[in-house]
Amino acid sequence: xxxxxxxxxxxxxxxxxxxxxxxxxxxxxxxxxxxxxxxxxxxxxxxxxxxxxxxxxxxxxxxxxxxxxxxxxxxxxxxxxxxxxxxxxxxxxxxxxxxxxxxxxxxxxxxxxxxxxxxxxxxxxxxxxxxxxxxxxxxxxxxxxxxxxxxxxxxxxxxxxxxxxxxxxxxxxxxxxxxxxxxxxxxxxxxxxxxxxxxxxxxxxxxxxxxxxxxxxxxxxxxxxxxxxxxxxxxxxxxxxxxxxxxxxxxxxxxxxxxxxxxxxxxxxxx
Amino acid sequence: xxxxxxxxxxxxxxxxxxxxxxxxxxxxxxxxxxxxxxxxxxxxxxxxxxxxxxxxxxxxxxxxxxxxxxxxxxxxxxxxxxxxxxxxxxxxxxxxxxxxxxxxxxxxxxxxxxxxxxxxxxxxxxxxxxxxxxxxxxxxxxxxxxxxxxxxxxxxxxxxxxxxxxxxxxxxxxxxxxxxxxxxxxxxxxxxxxxxxxxxxxxxxxxxxxxxxxxxxxxxxxxxxxxxxxxxxxxxxxxxxxxxxxxxxxxxxxxxxxxxxxxxxxxxxxxxxxxxxxxxxxxxxxxxxxxxxxxxxxxxxxxx
Amino acid sequence: xxxxxxxxxxxxxxxxxxxxxxxxxxxxxxxxxxxxxxxxxxxxxxxxxxxxxxxxxxxxxxxxxxxxxxxxxxxxxxxxxxxxxxxxxxxxxxxxxxxxxxxxxxxxxxxxxxxxxxxxxxxxxxxxxxxxxxxxxxxxxxxxxxxxxxxxxxxxxxxxxxxxxxxxxxxxxxxxxxxxxxxxxxxxxxxxxxxxxxxxxxxxxxxxxxxxxxxxxxxxxxxxxxxxxxxxxxxxxxxxxxxxxxxxxxxxxxxxxxxxxxxxxxxxxxxxxxxxxxxxxxxxxxxxxxxxxxxxxxxxxxxxxxxxxxxxxxxxxxxxxxxxxxxxxxxxxxxxxxxxxxxxxxxxxxxxxxxxxxxxxxxxxxxxxxxxx
Numbered sequence: 001x002x003x004x005x006x007x008x009x010x011x012x013x014x015x016x017x018x019x020x021x022x023x024x025x026x027x028x029x030x031x032x033x034x035x036x037x038x039x040x041x042x043x044x045x046x047x048x049x050x051x052x053x054x055x056x057x058x059x060x061x062x063x064x065x066x067x068x069x070x071x072x073x074x075x076x077x078x079x080x081x082x083x084x085x086x087x088x089x090x091x092x093x094x095x096x097x098x099x100x101x102x103x104x105x106x107x108x109x110x111x112x113x114x115x116x117x118x119x120x121x122x123x124x125x126x127x128x129x130x131x132x133x134x135x136x137x138x139x140x141x142x143x144x145x146x147x148x149x150x151x152x153x154x155x156x157x158x159x160x161x162x163x164x165x166x167x168x169x170x171x172x173x174x175x176x177x178x179x180x181x182x183x184x185x186x187x188x189x190x191x192x193x194x195x196x197x198x199x200x201x202x203x204x205x206x207x208x209x210x211x212x213x214x215x216x217x218x219x220x221x222x223x224x225x226x227x228x229x230x231x232x233x234x235x236x237x238x239x240x241x242x243x244x245x246x247x248x249x250x251x252x253x254x255x256x257x258x259x260x261x262x263x264x265x266x267x268x269x270x271x
Numbered sequence: 272x273x274x275x276x277x278x279x280x281x282x283x284x285x286x287x288x289x290x291x292x293x294x295x296x297x298x299x300x301x302x303x304x305x306x307x308x309x310x311x312x313x314x315x316x317x318x319x320x321x322x323x324x325x326x327x328x329x330x331x332x333x334x335x336x337x338x339x340x341x342x343x344x345x346x347x348x349x350x351x352x353x354x355x356x357x358x359x360x361x362x363x364x365x366x367x368x369x370x371x372x373x374x375x376x377x378x379x380x381x382x383x384x385x386x387x388x389x390x391x392x393x394x395x396x397x398x399x400x401x402x403x404x405x406x407x408x409x410x411x412x413x414x415x416x417x418x419x420x421x422x423x424x425x426x427x428x429x430x431x432x433x434x435x436x437x438x439x440x441x442x443x444x445x446x447x448x449x450x451x452x453x454x455x456x457x458x459x460x461x462x463x464x465x466x467x468x469x470x471x472x473x474x475x476x477x478x479x480x481x482x483x484x485x486x487x488x489x490x491x492x493x494x495x496x497x498x499x500x501x502x503x504x505x506x507x508x509x510x511x512x513x514x515x516x517x518x519x520x521x522x523x524x525x526x527x528x529x530x531x532x533x534x535x536x537x538x539x540x541x542x543x544x545x546x547x548x549x550x551x552x553x554x555x556x557x558x559x560x561x562x563x564x565x566x567x568x569x570x571x572x573x574x575x
Numbered sequence: 576x577x578x579x580x581x582x583x584x585x586x587x588x589x590x591x592x593x594x595x596x597x598x599x600x601x602x603x604x605x606x607x608x609x610x611x612x613x614x615x616x617x618x619x620x621x622x623x624x625x626x627x628x629x630x631x632x633x634x635x636x637x638x639x640x641x642x643x644x645x646x647x648x649x650x651x652x653x654x655x656x657x658x659x660x661x662x663x664x665x666x667x668x669x670x671x672x673x674x675x676x677x678x679x680x681x682x683x684x685x686x687x688x689x690x691x692x693x694x695x696x697x698x699x700x701x702x703x704x705x706x707x708x709x710x711x712x713x714x715x716x717x718x719x720x721x722x723x724x725x726x727x728x729x730x731x732x733x734x735x736x737x738x739x740x741x742x743x744x745x746x747x748x749x750x751x752x753x754x755x756x757x758x759x760x761x762x763x764x765x766x767x768x769x770x771x772x773x774x775x776x777x778x779x780x781x782x783x784x785x786x787x788x789x790x791x792x793x794x795x796x797x798x799x800x801x802x803x804x805x806x807x808x809x810x811x812x813x814x815x816x817x818x819x820x821x822x823x824x825x826x827x828x829x830x831x832x833x834x835x836x837x838x839x840x841x842x843x844x845x846x847x848x849x850x851x852x853x854x855x856x857x858x859x860x861x862x863x864x865x866x867x868x869x870x871x872x873x874x875x876x877x878x879x880x881x882x883x884x885x886x887x888x889x890x891x892x893x894x895x896x897x898x899x900x901x902x903x904x905x906x907x908x909x910x911x912x913x914x915x916x917x918x919x920x921x922x923x924x925x926x927x928x929x930x931x932x933x934x935x936x937x938x939x940x941x942x943x944x945x946x947x948x
């Protein structure tokens with residue numbers, strides 16, 4: 001019996017019966033992944049224009065990117081804001097998720113829903129609202145303002161990741177630790193945290209990416225010397241197709257891919 | 272022998288240690304709550320206050336007094352109506368495309384043996400983790416007049432001269448569908464994974480062919496996941512900004528695009544806020560209806 | 576009976592009595608614990624037995640400090656602990672899920688309470704070794720938790736709970752995750768361990784056989800109230816009420832009438848005099864299947880035996896025992912259990928056979944009648 005006629009399910013459906021499903025799914029997966037990677041060869045083109053495949057290869061657009069003060073400043077800002085956001089949002093979201101998970105109080109659900117509103121409210125509304133409020137508070141074009149807004153955007157993601165981790169964790173372990181003489185705080189740090197650590201790392205990476213990739217709020221509230229990478233990229237995209245963007249995009253794709261593979265690897269370790 | 276007297280019930284007021292226990296309980300609740308406070312402050316500062324402020328601004332007229340003029344304008348001016356129609360159209364079409372593409376993909380993933388899922392799942396997760404600006408850019412490159420797709424189509428003879436694929440509705444829909452697909456696939460995949468395999472065995476045992484077992488048993492059971500995913504996609508589309516702005520090339524004006532246009536061109540905070548408020552209310556309304564109809568927070572939060 | 580001879584003074588270095596009085600916990604309008612009074616003696620093995628939702632786990636968690644009651648008092652020896660946080664109560668605890676820390680080795684798990692108490696490294700090693708020996712896991716200290724079998728995990732959880740010398744040990748259905756054979760072996764082992772440690776042990780289970788096997792005393796709990804607290808023998812042979820009679824062991828309950836002379840009767844035939852000192856509105860007779868025997872048809876009641884007449888509906892062979900269902904009237908069936916021994920199957924009562932069923936008068940259990948089961 002070859003693969004084609006071998007059963008694919010326990011109800012005697014063969015792989016042959018599912019052939020078209022496999023074909024369709026493969027095409028869809030290629031369509032999902034390929035466009036993202038198309039930027040890599042484009043970024044090594046010698047041409048002003050975007051041609052594929054490039055007739056001449058060169059690294060000139062990377063030179064342009066690395067040699068430009070504007071792009072370098074923006075990159076520094078994005079990385080800086082991303083890291084601070086990660087460092088703020090991860091503990092804040094974890095604390096909130098833990099407390100809401102453990103308390104069992106009637107208000108828990110309402111609080112949880114309120115804390116994930118940054119995911120529900122249309123970002124454009126948050127962006128102009130924050131822009132207006134920052135105008136009054138003098139926070140526009142500041143790192144602080146950007147970090148604060150990005151932290152709000154990252155908190156729901158951290159909470160969802162941590163809550164999911166706590167759901168598959170046996171809270172009795174914390175109870176046992178307390179019965180054995182640990183205070184609640186000690187029980188959390190000695191027993192619970194080490195076991196959800198991979199989820200905490202995933203949450204942290206997600207927070208960084210949320211901030212690093214965020215466009216709309218950055219367009220409104222970042223500017224001047226503190227403009228982010230995404231803000232500059234967006235204006236470049238709207239005006240003309242600058243091949244430098246391909247170089248920057250390649251770098252961003254690589255960063256995302258590495259971070260994603262890291263979380264997958266961590267996730268496998270956790271099991 | 273200890274048998275409790277049926278008539279004896281404790282009087283809470285004078286009961287032993289009742290006061291102290293009550294105080295201890297509320298102290299514990301408050302100390303737990305204090306862990307939520309920092310996150311709460313951030314969300315209040317960034318969401319509640321600014322959005323509340325915009326809500327107020329949307330009711331402030333040109334003369335500085337309270338008025339409904341911004342909302343009335345939406346009813347009166349044709350341009351607003353066109354924006355709403357476009358937004359709705361793009362959102363519905365994107366959602367439909369996502370369902371059409373996402374369902375077979377989710378089904379394929381749900382059928383995979385566990386050890387393969389991780390690898391194939393990367394196809395969904397990778398775009399999910401990649402900057403949406405980068406993905407939008409990639410489509411811009413692919414779809415342009417002398418882009419890869421036109422070249423390819425002309426080479427295999429699908430069409431003779433370059434077709435306009437970008438800076439219009441087509442480009443917007445392609446880009447949006449690509450960006451939204453993971454939001455549909457993840458909840459749908461989770462719902463499919465939860466379908467008890469024994470049900471398929473039972474169906475087969477009762478005489479259903481694989482095809483009718485799929486349509487009569489599997490498909491209805493996967494519907495809640497599909498609806499949850501579709502709603503997330505739909506709601507996210509309603510407020511989408513970046514992709515229509517770039518791939519629509521000024522021809523696809525959605526609510527978010529118009530809000531920025533109003534701010535950039537007229538600096539009219541009242542009008543922009545009113546439009547934002549309508550967007551928010553529409554979003555909440557859809558989510559509320561969905562929440563009534565389906566228990567979809569499970570699908571939403573069972574993500575990892 | 577039992578709670579009268581309270582041995583509160585008998586606590587020593589290894590064990591403490593637990594005094595619980597008017598402990599109340601409400602969830603909304605529902606009483607999880609309804610003014611519970613319970614004296615747990617120093618060093619005894621007491622089982623909290625009840626159906627799910629009866630409040631037995633709530634009570635255990637209240638003793639451990641994980642469930643804050645609304646009011647009442649819990650004293651360990653002379654010390655009031657109801658306001659004491661769990662980490663200062665010094666009680667060992669074993670959970671149903673074992674709750675072993677997967678990121679620590681076996682030895683790491685057992686050393687955990689000792690480290691928290693600032694015991695020196697040398698002594699920790701000594702005591703961990705000793706504890707491992709006690710639970711027959713010598714040499715497995717360096718193993719990871721995921722390398723252990725279910726029974727071994729159970730033992731590690733136990734060792735961790737007693738290694739720091741608590742004078743009270745609490746267990747929440749610790750054996751329910753094990754298969755039947757292993758569970759029965761662990762029951763005996765736990766009993767031996769309890770005798771060795773001498774520590775006051777409160778054990779929660781919904782399995783009546785487990786409770787009967789292991790306990791010095793059983794507290795039967797239902798709807799947040801104690802239905803009966805006594806030794807396994809008394810609980811089984813002299814249930815105080817219909818709930819206990821029904822929950823523990825198999826039984827059939829027959830509602831009795833009272834004739835003019837004051838005798839209790841069933842369908843006209845005299846059963847016994849009402850119990851002295853009892854003043855209930857009516858009485859029921861609890862009949863245990865193993866107290867009944869099938870006799871040749873036509874026997875009549877005697878001074879020593881009450882006889883019911885009936886027809887065999889079905890006979891079922893179950894290995895070491897078998898039982899017959901005998902219909903004694905239109906809506907009442909008695910279960911009669913008998914040993915199989917070397918009896919040939921052909922000698923079992925056959926369906927449709929007319930038989931007499933005898934019950935020794937000493938085995939007749941009378942309880943106050945209740946309208947609800």
